[in-house]
Each structure stands twice: as C-alpha cells, then as structure tokens.
Amino acid sequence: MLSKIKSFALNGLEGVPVEVETDINKGMVAYDLVGLPDTAVKESKERVRSAIKNSALQFPVNKITINLAPADIKKEGSHYDLPLAISILKASGQLAAETDNIIFLGELALDGSLRPVAGILPVMISAKTKGYTRFIIPAANANEASYIEGTEVYALNSLRDTVDFLTGEKRFAPVALKSFRAAQSRQSYNYDMSLVRGQKVAKRAIEIAVAGGHNILLAGPPGTGKTMLARCIPTIMPDMTFEEALEVTKIHSVSGELSEDGIVSLRPFRTPHHTATTVSLCGGGTNKIRAGEISKAHKGVLFLDELPEYTRSALESLRQPLEDKVITVTRAGGAITFPADFILCASMNPCPCGNYGSAYLTCTCTPAQIQRYRSKISGPLLDRIDLQVEVDGVKYDDLVSTEREEPSAAVKERVERARAIQRERFQGEDMKVNANMGEKQIKKYCQLSPECEGILRNAFQTLHLSARARSRIIKVARTIADLAFSENILPGHILEAASYRSYEASAI
Amino acid sequence: MYTDDERDLITLAYLDGLSYHAKHAMLSRLESSKPDFDKYESILIKTLPYGVYNKMRAQYYDADFRKEIFAGLERRGITCVTYFSEGYPESLKEIDTPPIVLFCKGDISLLKTRCFSIVGSRRTPPKTVADCKKISGEIATRFTVVTGIAEGADTAALEGALSKGKAISVLAYGFDYAYPSVNAQLITRAANEGLIISEYPPETQPKAFYFPVRNRIIAGLSEGTLVVSAAKRSGALITADIAADCNRDVFAFPHSVGLTAGEGCNSLIKKGAYLAENILDIFGVYGLDFNTPQKKPLTDDERELYEAVCAAGEAFLPDLAEKLGKQIWQLIPVISSLEIKNLVVRLGGNRYSAVK
Numbered sequence: 001m002l003s004k005i006k007s008f009a010l011n012g013l014e015g016v017p018v019e020v021e022t023d024i025n026k027g028m029v030a031y032d033l034v035g036l037p038d039t040a041v042k043e044s045k046e047r048v049r050s051a052i053k054n055s056a057l058q059f060p061v062n063k064i065t066i067n068l069a070p071a072d073i074k075k076e077g078s079h080y081d082l083p084l085a086i087s088i089l090k091a092s093g094q095l096a097a098e099t100d101n102i103i104f105l106g107e108l109a110l111d112g113s114l115r116p117v118a119g120i121l122p123v124m125i126s127a128k129t130k131g132y133t134r135f136i137i138p139a140a141n142a143n144e145a146s147y148i149e150g151t152e153v154y155a156l157n158s159l160r161d162t163v164d165f166l167t168g169e170k171r172f173a174p175v176a177l178k179s180f181r182a183a184q185s186r187q188s189y190n191y192d193m194s195l196v197r198g199q200k201v202a203k204r205a206i207e208i209a210v211a212g213g214h215n216i217l218l219a220g221p222p223g224t225g226k227t228m229l230a231r232c233i234p235t236i237m238p239d240m241t242f243e244e245a246l247e248v249t250k251i252h253s254v255s256g257e258l259s260e261d262g263i264v265s266l267r268p269f270r271t272p273h274h275t276a277t278t279v280s281l282c283g284g285g286t287n288k289i290r291a292g293e294i295s296k297a298h299k300g301v302l303f304l305d306e307l308p309e310y311t312r313s314a315l316e317s318l319r320q321p322l323e324d325k326v327i328t329v330t331r332a333g334g335a336i337t338f339p340a341d342f343i344l345c346a347s348m349n350p351c352p353c354g355n356y357g358s359a360y361l362t363c364t365c366t367p368a369q370i371q372r373y374r375s376k377i378s379g380p381l382l383d384r385i386d387l388q389v390e391v392d393g394v395k396y397d398d399l400v401s402t403e404r405e406e407p408s409a410a411v412k413e414r415v416e417r418a419r420a421i422q423r424e425r426f427q428g429e430d431m432k433v434n435a436n437m438g439e440k441q442i443k444k445y446c447q448l449s450p451e452c453e454g455i456l457r458n459a460f461q462t463l464h465l466s467a468r469a470r471s472r473i474i475k476v477a478r479t480i481a482d483l484a485f486s487e488n489i490l491p492g493h494i495l496e497a498a499s500y501r502s503y504e505a506s507a508i
Numbered sequence: 509m510y511t512d513d514e515r516d517l518i519t520l521a522y523l524d525g526l527s528y529h530a531k532h533a534m535l536s537r538l539e540s541s542k543p544d545f546d547k548y549e550s551i552l553i554k555t556l557p558y559g560v561y562n563k564m565r566a567q568y569y570d571a572d573f574r575k576e577i578f579a580g581l582e583r584r585g586i587t588c589v590t591y592f593s594e595g596y597p598e599s600l601k602e603i604d605t606p607p608i609v610l611f612c613k614g615d616i617s618l619l620k621t622r623c624f625s626i627v628g629s630r631r632t633p634p635k636t637v638a639d640c641k642k643i644s645g646e647i648a649t650r651f652t653v654v655t656g657i658a659e660g661a662d663t664a665a666l667e668g669a670l671s672k673g674k675a676i677s678v679l680a681y682g683f684d685y686a687y688p689s690v691n692a693q694l695i696t697r698a699a700n701e702g703l704i705i706s707e708y709p710p711e712t713q714p715k716a717f718y719f720p721v722r723n724r725i726i727a728g729l730s731e732g733t734l735v736v737s738a739a740k741r742s743g744a745l746i747t748a749d750i751a752a753d754c755n756r757d758v759f760a761f762p763h764s765v766g767l768t769a770g771e772g773c774n775s776l777i778k779k780g781a782y783l784a785e786n787i788l789d790i791f792g793v794y795g796l797d798f799n800t801p802q803k804k805p806l807t808d809d810e811r812e813l814y815e816a817v818c819a820a821g822e823a824f825l826p827d828l829a830e831k832l833g834k835q836i837w838q839l840i841p842v843i844s845s846l847e848i849k850n851l852v853v854r855l856g857g858n859r860y861s862a863v864k
Contacts, residue, residue: 357856
C-alpha cells in the first residue's frame with residue numbers, strides 16, 4: 001500500500017514543500033530511505049521504529065521504501081520523524097485517516113513523545129503563502145506558532161496523540177492566536193540609560209546614532225562602561241513592529257535560539273566574541289547554510305567589543321552587508337540570502353595600553369604603536385561608521401553620585417520623533433534612515449548653506465580630515481538637525497557632527 | 509659638476525666600514541680632502557674586522573665604484589654639499605666632527621639661512637604638540653626651522669613650519685628609507701617644500717645609534733634650539749647639550765610638575781636654559797619683534813567657553829557644561845568650532861586645553 005504525507009524542508013529562510021511517500025511490499029525485511037536525506041534524517045529510522053513500537057502500534061516487518069520528494073533537494077534536520085512515522089502507519093494500514101492537507105513537523109523520542117524542532121515559524125509562513133493552513137507540530141513549539149493568523153495548528157505531545165487526533169478518538173483544540181503586543185509588554189530589557197552614570201558625550205552620540213541609523217564606534221579606556229553603553233542602544237530604539245518581529249523570529253527560529261515566548265519582540269543585541277570566524281559572522285556552513293551573527297542581529301544591534309582584535313577578514317566581510325543590509329551566502333550547493341539590517345556598534349581601546357587620553361593614567365605607547373593598533377581597522381570599514389566618539393574614564397564621584405540620569409524611555413521618544421521625520425522625507429525611496437543615504441540623496445536632502453560649506457571647508461583644513469569623512473559628517477549633521485526639528489542643516493549641526501571623529505583626528 | 513675635492517669626500521662618505529671618527533682622522537681633521545690611508549693603516553687594520561680595511565681602501569681607489577656612486581646620486585636627484593663646498597653652512601663647521609658630506613634633497617640654499625631648531629620627544633602630549641605646531645609656525649616667519657622627522661614633536665614642528673615658512677629636516681639614515689614609515693608622505697613634503705639632509709649615503713638603513721649622532725647636525729646648524737618636550741633621558745636632551753657646548757642658545761617649554769614628558773625640559777631650565785613660554789621669549793633674545801596676528805572674531809558662546817577652558821587649564825567637557833549651566837549638546841558645536849579655529853586642542857577622553 002502507498003501513502004503520501006506532507007512536510008516541509010527549509011532552504012535558508014524559505015520553506016519548500018516535501019512529500020513523504022511510503023510504499024510497503026512483501027519481500028526481504030528492509031528499510032530504504034531515498035531522496036537526499038542527511039545523517040539526521042537517515043538516523044530517524046531507529047527513532048521512528050521505537051516510537052511506533054512504544055506507542056502501542058506495529059512497525060511493519062516488510063520491505064519498506066520511503067521517498068522524500070522532490071528528490072533533488074537535500075533534506076536536513078530531525079523534523080521528518082513525525083511525517084515518516086505517520087506515513088509508515090498509513091502505508092501499513094494502521095491509520096486510515098484523511099491527512100491530505102496537513103503539514104507534519106516534529107522529532108520523535110524513543111517513547112513516542114514529540115520533541116521541539118527548529119524553524120517552525122519560517123516553515124509556517126512559507127506554507128501559508130503556498131496555501132497550506134493546517135499543521136501538526138510538537139507541543140513545545142506551540143508559542144512560536146501562535147502568532148500567525150489564518151492557520152489551524154495542533155500542538156501535540158506524542159505520536160499516540162497524533163494518531164488518536166487523526167482518527168478522531170481524541171479531540172484537541174487548535175493553538176490559540178496570541179497578540180504580539182502582549183508578548184512585547186511581557187518582555188523588557190535588562191539595561192537602561194539611567195543606569196549609566198556620566199558619559200554625557202557618548203550618550204548624546206548614541207542618541208544620534210539610533211535616530212539616524214548610523215553605526216557607531218566607542219573608543220575609551222578599559223572598564224569605562226563601553227559595553228554597558230552599547231547594551232543600552234536597543235532600549236532607545238523604536239519598538240519593533242509585528243512584521244519586523246516576525247522577520248527576526250524567523251532567523252532565530254531557524255537557528256533554534258527562540259526563547260519560551262516563541263517570538264522575538266525585543267531588538268536583538270548580539271555580541272560575537274573577537275575570535276569569531278568570518279563564517280560565524282556572515283553565515284555559511286558545510287552542509288546546511290546557517291544564518292550568521294549579523295543576520296541574528298537583524299533589526300537590532302551587532303556589538304563588536306575590542307574591534308581591532310577581530311581578524312581582518314572577518315571585519316572586511318562586514319562591509320558589503322553594512323551597505324546592502326542583506327547578505328547572500330553562496331556555496332557550491334546554492335546561494336541563500338539572509339537579511340542583515342543592523343546598527344553596528346564597535347568598541348575599542350584608544351591605544352594598546354588603553355590609557356591614551358586618560359586624565360589620571362599615563363599612556364606608555366609610542367605613536368607608532370598607536371598607529372599600528374588603529375590601522376588594524378581599514379579605511380573602507382571606518383567609512384561605514386558614521387560616529388566615532390570617546391568614552392570618558394569614570395571617576396569615583398560619578399559612580400556614587402545620586403544625580404538622576406535620563407531614562408531610556410525619554411530618549412526613545414526623541415528618537416521616534418526624528419525617525420518619523422525621516423520616514424516622511426524618504427517616502428518613495430527605498431530607505432528609512434539618514435545613514436542609508438547615498439551621494440544622490442545627500443545632494444537632494446542635505447543642501448548646505450554657504451556658511452555651513454565654509455565651516456566644513458575650515459574643519460577639513462585644520463582637523464586634517466580625509467575627503468571621505470565629508471559625506472559622513474553631512475549625514476550625521478542631517479540627523480542632528482532632525483533631532484532638533486530643523487528643516488535645514490545649520491552651522492551648529494555641522495560643527496557637532498564634525499566633533500564625532502575622534503578616531504580619525506586625535507592628535508598624535 | 510663636483511670638484512675633485514668634493515668627489516673624494518663623497519666617495520669617502522660611501523665607505524660604510526669606517527667610522528666618522530676614523531674618516532676625520534684620515535682627513536687630518538679636515539685639513540685635506542685626501543684620506544691618508546697609509547698613516548692609519550697599522551691601527552685600523554687591527555681595530556676593524558678582518559679584511560674590511562683593505563676592502564675600503566680598494567673601493568676608494570676603484571673607478572667603477574666611484575662611477576656608480578655619482579650615477580646613483582644623479583638618478584635619485586640628490587645634491588651633495590661637502591665640507592669643502594661653497595654651500596656648506598659655516599655654523600656647522602664649529603661643532604666637533606662636522607659631517608664631511610651632506611646629502612641633500614630640496615632647496616639647498618636654506619643651509620645658508622638663519623636656522624633655529626625645534627626638538628622634542630616622540631611621546632609628546634597632545635597639548636604640547638599643538639603648542640609646538642603653533643610656535644614652530646611663528647619661528648618660521650624669521651628662521652628656517654630645523655628638526656628631525658620622528659612622530660610627535662618633530663612632526664608637529666615640521667608641519668607648523670611648512671605652513672608658514674621653510675624647514676630643514678635632518679634624517680639619521682639614507683634617503684632610500686622612510687622611518688617612521690607613517691611619515692613617508694611628510695618626508696616627501698619636506699623635500700618638496702623645504703629641504704631634507706642626511707650625512708649618510710642613500711642606501712644606509714636606519715640604526716638606533718645614528719640618531720644621537722645625527723642630533724649634532726641639528727644643533728650645529730641652528731642659532732638656537734627649542735626643546736618642547738623631553739623625558740629624563742631623551743634624545744632631545746642630547747641635542748640641547750650639543751647646542752650648549754657649541755655656544756648656541758637653548759630654550760625649553762616649561763612643564764607642570766610630575767609630567768614625564770616634561771622632566772627633561774624643566775631640568776634644562778634649572779641648568780640655565782631660556783624658559784620659552786611664547787614666541788616673544790625666543791625672539792627677544794635675538795632682538796626680533798613679533799606682531800601677534802589679529803584674533804579671530806568669536807561669538808559670545810565661543811568666548812564664554814574659551815575663557816572657561818583657559819581658566820580650567822585642562823577641561824573636561826561635561827564639567828564645563830555643568831559650570832556654564834548648559835546641556836552637553838549645546839556645548840559640543842561650540843567646542844568643535846573653537847577646535848576648528850585652532851584655539852583649543854582635544855586631549856582625548858573629551859578633555860580640552862586652550863592653545864596659547
């Protein structure tokens with residue numbers, strides 16, 4: 001007898017329908033699984049056999065042939081266990097229910113219970129667009145599946161439950177639709193701007209960076225709270241919309257990194273260690289192409305602590321995604337595009353010993369050493385970091401002061417207003433924030449008065465700025481003007497923007 | 509284009525196996541241009557590594573060797589000024605063991621102008637760098653500024669001088685090399701807009717012990733030497749010592765107590781060097797006057813902040829904001845504007861100091 005069960009394969013973030021066909025014939029006892037299964041799928045044989053047996057059902061003692069169609073794409077992951085088991089049961093005549101329009105996903109334990117799998121959300125989104133609306137998934141994945149409208153999802157605990165549900169012996173309620181707002185209000189950030197003492201200049205720079213979507217470099221002595229400041233960046237970014245949250249959740253779901261809530265409602269903050277490889281940052285892998293850290297930081301913040309310690313190739317690989325906001329990972333097996341729209345926040349010491357510019361400690365580095373340290377970061381990468389700001393050494397008085405610092409919520413309000421101005425400005429353009437402006441948009445939206453032009457010219461001469469700093473300064477000035485509700489860029493805005501270039505022109 | 513005397517000296521300068529003391533002795537303390545190989549043979553053959561003396565001697569008399577030297581100089585665009593040349597600066601003849609040849613790139617007439625040298629440490633603090641740059645520009649209105657090419661004080665002096673006048677940079681190695689490599693562009697600029705000189709043939713690699721030796725040329729060329737920064741043991745102090753030995757004036761920036769990069773300067777002042785706080789302290793010694801240029805007009809905000817920075821000496825921007833009762837974002841454009849007008853200098857870590 002022949003049976004056909006529907007499941008899905010994942011290709012990057014895209015789901016592809018897969019049909020599990022099982023045929024049981026008389027003959028030598030055998031179990032043949034074809035259709036490019038990977039090791040995890042091949043091993044499913046043993047799990048499926050035990051799960052069926054331990055669910056008070058019979059594993060057929062015949063020649064079993066299973067085909068995963070289409071036969072030309074690779075099938076990876078453990079979520080084929082459930083469709084395989086159901087398919088075998090149907091083919092052996094133990095299950096006679098209608099399964100045509102149901103998508104099965106789930107890994108089996110030996111006792112027949114269902115284990116959670118990665119990638120439920122992207123599969124459901126793809127399946128829905130292809131017209132499938134009924135799903136049977138492991139109970140532990142219920143939360144993740146509960147945010148998609150117009151679907152009928154049954155989150156079940158075991159193979160036995162699944163069989164009973166299909167035959168109608170037991171009834172289960174479909175997963176209830178959950179509201180995204182509720183999830184959002186449940187989660188909150190562990191950091192807040194009000195917890196950072198002092199650092200007024202750096203806080204201002206961060207506000208500008210978030211308002212205009214600019215990347216930012218924090219330079220300062222060790223132990224001055226650079227990491228703490230960086231962790232505050234998500235707290236002043238506008239709340240994620242549901243569409244953004246789904247996009248982010250898709251990536252985290254595929255990587256199997258979802259929390260209990262099943263949806264990522266807070267902006268991600270990723271801190272890959274400086275030993276991270278290019279592949280771990282950008283995505284890739286030998287068998288399955290996985291999303292890298294830059295994609296996991298999508299719509300959030302990628303924080304690179306101790307920037308010069310990263311390998312050159314890892315840093316250079318960031319250049320293209322910083323520009324395009326997506327990364328296409330190409331391997332022999334095909335190319336997959338992951339989104340990678342993040343704010344890059346990098347931190348570094350001002351010099352190898354860390355004390356350059358400190359008021360209390362003496363720097364012991366020679367200018368050549370400092371130069372060498374800083375030259376580890378290439379010009380093209382620096383070009384994409386619009387704000388470079390110095391973090392002050394912390395004084396003891398700062399730490400114990402009782403002065404009230406501004407909370408993130410207040411900063412966030414200003415940021416949201418500035419973003420609204422930008423949304424209006426870029427209507428009809430494929431960009432949302434000032435940082436994404438190209439030369440053409442700069443010409444169009446950032447007209448400089450002769451006075452501003454004069455200031456900029458002077459700044460270049462006296463501060464030894466490189467020519468490519470120009471568009472960077474203008475873009476930042478545009479954001480500062482937006483924060484001040486100013487239609488035109490005023491001299492003050494240009495001057496402030498010119499001051500956030502500590503990296504390039506500190507006096508050596 | 510070169511006289512025979514000059515050719516002999518240039519060839520001798522190329523013999524890298526002989527120390528400059530040996531060369532001086534062989535030239536009978538620069539009485540003659542012909543090295544006396546025979547007279548010192550017995551000593552040199554024993555003191556030099558085996559075979560070096562004979563090789564040097566053979567090279568000196570080798571016509572091909574000479575031909576190659578002059579072809580190489582021409583190819584590189586190097587002019588040589590020897591001890592016996594007309595262009596050789598008289599002031600340099602007053603020092604101990606003056607260089608027998610100066611390899612030059614640039615405007616060699618500068619060697620005959622009034623020179624004043626500025627030296628200092630590579631680890632000069634940012635504030636002193638800014639002060640050095642400023643005073644160097646002012647000195648360059650009347651003198652040719654002489655300095656080295658290292659980072660820190662030398663670079664600041666050179667940049668300051670070239671922006672307002674002329675400068676000579678004295679290298680401690682051959683022109684084929686650029687050390688420190690970050691200053692490669694500056695070396696080219698110094699050669700194009702001023703003059704670079706060295707007593708070493710172009711193929712000579714930089715070596716640590718060439719630098720103190722080179723300092724005698726900096727001191728010797730100049731009427732006075734200004735030490736802008738120096739730790740207790742610093743090459744800049746060697747230059748100052750040589751200058752004092754040759755009866756040249758020594759000036760030093762005063763520094764605050766406890767600053768490592770200022771200890772050498774303060775000890776010079778204790779020993780009797782002129783304390784140079786501004787350009788008038790220097791020009792006064794030479795009977796020169798200096799018209800302070802018109803102050804750039806400042807807005808009220810700028811004046812208020814500038815005065816606060818001056819009062820504080822070394823000012824932390826958030827502290828200034830508190831003192832003036834302003835928000836930090838109101839002050840950032842103003843301090844930036846003062847920086848662009850060269851009135852304050854950024855010390856790092858959001859601290860600023862006024863440039864006087």
